[in-house]
Amino acid sequence: MNDYEQKALEEARVWLRQLKKPQSMTRSAAARVQGRINHLMPGAFHRSMGKAVQQMTGGVLTGSDYLPNKKLSPAETLEEADQKLEELIPFYQRGAAVEGAGTGAGGILLGAADFPLLLGFKMRFLFSAAMIYGLDVHDFRNRLYLLHIFQAAFSSPEKRKETADRLETWDDYIKEKPRKLEIAEEWDWTAFQQEYRDHIDLVKMLQLMPGFGAVIGAAANHHLLAQLGEAAKQGYRWKWLMEKEM
Numbered sequence: 001m002n003d004y005e006q007k008a009l010e011e012a013r014v015w016l017r018q019l020k021k022p023q024s025m026t027r028s029a030a031a032r033v034q035g036r037i038n039h040l041m042p043g044a045f046h047r048s049m050g051k052a053v054q055q056m057t058g059g060v061l062t063g064s065d066y067l068p069n070k071k072l073s074p075a076e077t078l079e080e081a082d083q084k085l086e087e088l089i090p091f092y093q094r095g096a097a098v099e100g101a102g103t104g105a106g107g108i109l110l111g112a113a114d115f116p117l118l119l120g121f122k123m124r125f126l127f128s129a130a131m132i133y134g135l136d137v138h139d140f141r142n143r144l145y146l147l148h149i150f151q152a153a154f155s156s157p158e159k160r161k162e163t164a165d166r167l168e169t170w171d172d173y174i175k176e177k178p179r180k181l182e183i184a185e186e187w188d189w190t191a192f193q194q195e196y197r198d199h200i201d202l203v204k205m206l207q208l209m210p211g212f213g214a215v216i217g218a219a220a221n222h223h224l225l226a227q228l229g230e231a232a233k234q235g236y237r238w239k240w241l242m243e244k245e246m
Contacts, residue, residue: 001244004079008237015234019164022157066123067137074134078240082233084132089229092125093222118221122228126150129229133236141174145239147192153231154224155195167238 001009075081126146127137135142151163166173 001241004077005241005244008078008082009241012234012238012241015230016164016168016238019152019160066120066127068124068128068131072128072131075132078237081133081236081240085129085229085233085236088125088128088132089225092121092229093225095121118224121221121225122150125225125228126232129232129236133240135236135239139179141177141179144174144177145170145235149231149235150228151192151195152235153228159195167235170239170242 075084123146126149130137130142130146135145137143137146145167148163148167152160152167155163
């Protein structure tokens with residue numbers, strides 16, 4: 001392991017430790033406010049979001065909707081992979097920001113439409129990043145790993161800790177799982193969408209407010225892609241380095 005990989009390994013370990021930290025008082029207060037806002041959202045909004053997450057989960061596990069339009073060559077070194085990822089993140093941030101500004105300007109109805117669109121941006125980004133780090137995205141087990149990276153970025157402290165523990169013992173978790181799966185029965189999408197809905201940033205909910213939703217929508221989407229980008233970087237680094245040690 002060279003110096004760059006050694007430094008990357010330590011950064012990934014720090015990231016995993018941070019995932020295990022309990023919820024801060026500030027985050028607890030924000031979660032309470034967000035919970036109240038959730039209760040004020042119309043039922044159609046929650047149904048739309050639940051359907052979008054269900055479709056997304058099935059697509060990630062068994063479909064090809066989120067595969068990049070062009071094939072991305074895997075990096076030959078971890079440093080090269082990190083550099084390619086740093087170039088990829090701003091591209092998806094710009095697209096998500098433009099989309100968030102457009103839907104944010106329309107209040108609740110168009111704001112609700114933003115959730116499945118943003119999910120699409122996030123998943124296409126994760127698939128593209130996985131290919132850069134050399135993961136075979138046709139392997140069901142790697143698609144499960146991708147969903148765990150998503151959960152590391154957008155879930156409760158309890159679920160983040162559970163996710164970190166699983167990433168640390170990933171080989172044990174997948175050793176009995178098949179490379180191919182015909183139906184998406186492995187993943188609890190209901191719990192998954194509940195985590196995502198309840199723990200997405202409070203600022204994202206403000207996008208639904210008429211009048212200034214466009215500005216907030218753009219900023220929120222830009223921020224959420226950056227948050228996912230950091231999780232992807234550390235999570236894919238971790239997998240790269242663990243496989244190298246085998």
